């Protein structure tokens with residue numbers, strides 16, 4: 412397939428010995444077997460806050476060129492409103508739901524917006540969903556997506572899945588706390604399948620991505636920025652107070668969206684793991700080689716250079732977290748989510764802290780990994796909750812508290 416071919420070409424071209432994919436290597440979960448490593452210093456070569464923007468730019472460019480891939484052109488950035496949607500009251504009248512459809516690079520993005528009724532300039536959570544808007548809320552007015560859907564029979568959305576993901580979306584709590592929720596199916600932007608970049612928004616782009624150009628995560632992140640463009644036209648929502656949130660692969664996506672687009676006021680990574688918040692050099696659970704093998708379309712081809720070769724990365728994931736500074740960022744883990752390396756996620760939050768401190772912010776208050784279900788929240792938030800790989804009420808309770816403090820000035 413396309414990514415595999417370009418992997419071989421890349422191997423021949425640059426002669427990197429480590430490019431062989433450790434397809435069958437067993438994941439390590441033993442802290443004592445972590446290879447010795449040194450983390451690159453996000454503050455290398457700088458001493459003052461005034462020097463941070465230039466250093467930030469350098470780090471951002473490295474992440475773009477070596478890991479997520481650059482957006483090939485901004486030619487397709489414009490969005491148009493295809494259907495403004497009609498508003499209806501839900502949750503006994505306290506919330507208003509509507510479903511605008513916007514068009515981006517020839518694709519329809521079907522948004523589901525739920526906001527406090529009569530809200531003006533409400534802050535919002537913006538997050539992709541995994542299987543379609545109809546899974547977020549059980550409401551017959553939400554159409555089923557017609558796009559390719561992962562892990563469903565025939566890859567089609569099903570009537571019976573209405574509301575099936577509702578426990579992952581604390582919609583009523585979000586509304587009761589004065590926030591709006593904006594969600595859309597990530598497959599509207601790009602179906603999560605390795606198809607050689609033929610479908611989704613990629614179809615509009617004339618050339619296949621070069622080795623330093625976007626994989627699907629960067630494409631999804633770009634889509635979030637375009638949705639933010641749209642939110643700037645919605646009077647009921649304050650686009651300067653949008654928290655971008657995502658779980659797992661979509662947590663990797665929210666981090667990359669927040670790194671690229673400083674208009675996102677707050678960034679949340681839920682169980683994002685490898686390629687998200689977890690330190691790559693630890694190689695606990697999912698490794699760079701493993702993720703590049705399982706999901707060849709997620710990152711750019713240059714990232715293949717780091718298969719079993721993490722020490723050569725010019726950055727590590729604490730520097731991705733640091734790219735949010737001084738904006739608030741939250742990293743959340745779950746005890747049983749060992750594949751995502753909870754400790755590696757904590758360490759990324761912790762080692763981003765010097766950047767926040769240089770900019771006069773607190774960073775992460777906890778020096779050591781906090782106890783289970785005991786969040787630590789400064790400008791960086793972190794918790795490890797009991798349970799497995801998911802988004803729960805507990806997670807949302809923390810995100811809302813964190814967002815109220817940072818976006819609503821409430822303690």
Ligand code: GTR
Nearest residue numbers: 658659660661684685697702
């Ligand atoms: C896993 C993958 C993880 C994570 C997860 C998810 O299969 O290995 O990196 O992204 O999927 O998105 O649920």
